Amino acid sequence: MSAIASRRSSITLSMMLSWGVVALVALGLVTTTFTPDISPLDAPALAACLGLLGILGVRFGLGLAHHRIGDIALGVVTTLACGFLLRATADHAGAATTGFFFLLLAAWGAAWLFIERLAAWKLKGAGAKALNLAIPVLFGIWVLVVWELVTVGLGVPKVLLPAPSDIWTRLIGSVPILWADFRQTFLKAVIVGYVLGCGSGFLAAIAVDRVPFLRRGLMPIGNLVSALPIVGVAPIMVMWFGFDWPSKAAVVIIMTFFPMLVNTVAGLAASDAMQRDLMRTYASSYGQTLTKLRLPMAMPFIFNALKINSTLALIGAIVAEFFGTPIVGMGFRISTEVGRMNVDMVWAEIAVAALAGSLFYGAVALLERAVTFWHPSIRG
Amino acid sequence: MQDILHAPDTGPLSADARSVSRPVIDIRDLSLTFETNDGPVHALSNIDLTIGKGDFVSFIGPSGCGKTTLLRVIADLEQKTGGEITVNSTTPENARLDRSYGYVFQAAALYPWRTIEKNIALPLEIMGLSKAEQRARIDKVLALVELSDFGKKFPWQLSGGMQQRASIARALAVEPDLLLMDEPFGALDEIVRDHLNDQLHQLWAKTNKTVVFVTHSIPEAVYLSTKIVVLCPRPGRIYDVIDSTLPRERTLDMRESEEFLKIAHRVREGLKAGHSYED
């Protein structure tokens, strides 16, 4: 029922978008795009794409072309229009004026319309999976395009926000430095800390679970600790373990220990009474019940902790570097380059951190799918 | 079920051989009291019951009458607070440690991360049987419950009735002489339930296992049992014990017979009399 309602409203929305695109294209064609006096008509390819976009907009607005070929045509034309607009913007950096915004909004509307159309596609199996991946990817690319257009077109100072192309150039040009930082922060501090923190949290949970008194005493404290700003121990760890990576690993251990402890203990309690009775009728030993029933049952909880910890670990290692490092490391690079106002280098470092963080999380999530394939949230 | 007669080896005992054998379960003046915040609750009191080898005994009664509790005491899942009970001539705990019974719960309680085969292998792994022995037993019990083609499936890929059959197979894999079943078909629809009742009856008739069966369905109890124990609540106690006059071999059509209806009537009268509506 809600599907009916949403389809009705999305048709009106896409029609509104279509007419909006038409109007904005028309305005963009007659106004000045870049100072002193450059309009889309000076760039024939761009003008042609905009014309096509206008025609498609009219067709969509009239409710025609509501089929996949029409949608794909819209996507191709929008991509080309953006491409030509990007080139024109690069040629006239910082010179954007009224017409530019009309074109930007027109492109925005067209892209939104395209994603709206894509989201309505009904595919099955692998196609649906690919579509579910394609939509956020397109959305991400679109954000980058708008970022590039706005920063270049308006000539936003690099100190404030560098364009994606600048960041990319910087990234490509500084691979050795970025790699050294990555190795110091991620491969040493994060991985070592993560493995030790999660491992000790897990073992502590198994031990705590055997003693009900300890479990009742530690759990409220464990829950409280997970709300505390633990990253604040970073200066102490730096003082105790020195400037190099062991102090960062120590921060990571402390940060990842408690989520693992709390989640594993909760997971070990997740098996229901009937399942434990079943093991009892088999006269199963403590170890057998643990390995055959309670640990598999705890896996979704354990992976929850592993996922939370994958982000915490990276945050902990980078923030700990703000309190003192040898002259290498992602956190060190960020804080020093900020000081020098080399903001594009900071963004390059953040891009590496984001990629590393996402891949780390993704790897844990993939492993989770393989191990807890049976869980309703995964198999559904 | 006709073509799997080869599976179990013990044929039905003759009537006199059964009567001389020692009781599988012997309960004398058993009581069980739970301490709660509202004072003691007498879940079971003055229970006297003897269950012989090859019997199919049903516990029937309204909720709160202690029928499941009584089964759980036999299985050593609850501890008696008074009286005597022996299972296989020893304490329930020893019987459990000997793995001398199979227990089937209200829900299938299959592990979702194990295939049907692996679920059936679970008790066998715990008992430390060899891989070959496990394999042989799995194939045997899967055939017995007609799930041979589904061994590689995961529980959540099967229907509720199939899951419950798998859980019965798991209980049978231990090769117990005693089968304890706690409302195993309670969650299933009538058609599936009839089918499983029929299967269970044939299984019992062929293997001469002793079955203790908790239910709240009168037709189910009468159709399956050689002895029906009617319990009533507050305190949980035995109201009536009915020895079935039906022949050992039964068919589903028998449920229309005079004899069947007579027993069912007596059970219903017992349930009515034992049920108090004051609270």
Add this chain to the structure above:
Amino acid sequence: MTRSSPLSRLAAGTTLPVVTVVLAIIALWYVAAVALNTPFQRDTYERAGQTDVPMSLLITDTLTQKRPVLPAPHQVLEEIWDTTVNKAVTSKRSLVYHAWITLSTTLLGFVIGTSLGILLAVGIVHSGVLDKSLMPWIITSQTIPILAIAPMIIVVLNSIGVTGLLPKAMISTYLSFFPVTVGMVKGLRSPEIIHLDLMHTYSATRLETFFKLRLPYALPYLFTSMKIGIASSLVGAIIGELPTGAVAGLGARLLAGSYYGQTTQIWSALLMASLLAGVLVGVIGLIERSVLKRMGMAS
């Protein structure tokens, strides 16, 4: 349980175990303080030419150092007492002053973050496009170690003249919107199909369905996420204070403490931050209980 003694009831509950564990932690802390501070103390004795120092003196000395490796609990408490009660609240040496700075950043960021989170969740629940395009990025955004951007945001915003609470609060906002968005999306989707169908039979509008069905269902989720959100918001505020050149706030106290080796100051700031986190989460918990109780949802 009726005739059980009060002591056994305590042991069965959580009070006695928690108290025991807390006492054990404090005891461990003292042992660790003695152990960690001993090497420095021995050096001191050696330099002073003292030998055969009795154990009792060694222990008392290790617990009264000026800049211990690990200050003892009572030293931290003394420091907190000294910097809260004995200093004017407006003084830069007052821990209350610094805690207030951090608290105001936290609250500002939390309010913006929660509002943003709720708005995003409402949008995502009602728009298939947003759900498909934005939701994956919201989840990805948290795999990015966002705190890494903190110093840059602060410095960049400062350079264009945006100073004060707002830049720091933006980091808090970023950290607190995520749990709220995810929790609210889950909550707004938690009504069962039956209930949605029921609203449909009443031909209720989307707005009515939202206020009469989805929102009440989402409230327990909202409170749970707000508890996580405010804790993250506090972390964000503290990290946000690091790059401002250690001017004010608990984060600045941490940084200053680490520059000058003032371990007691670090620990007291840390303890204060923990206290703040506990109180903030506790307050939300209290609001949660009273609201849910009024709605008949409290257990």
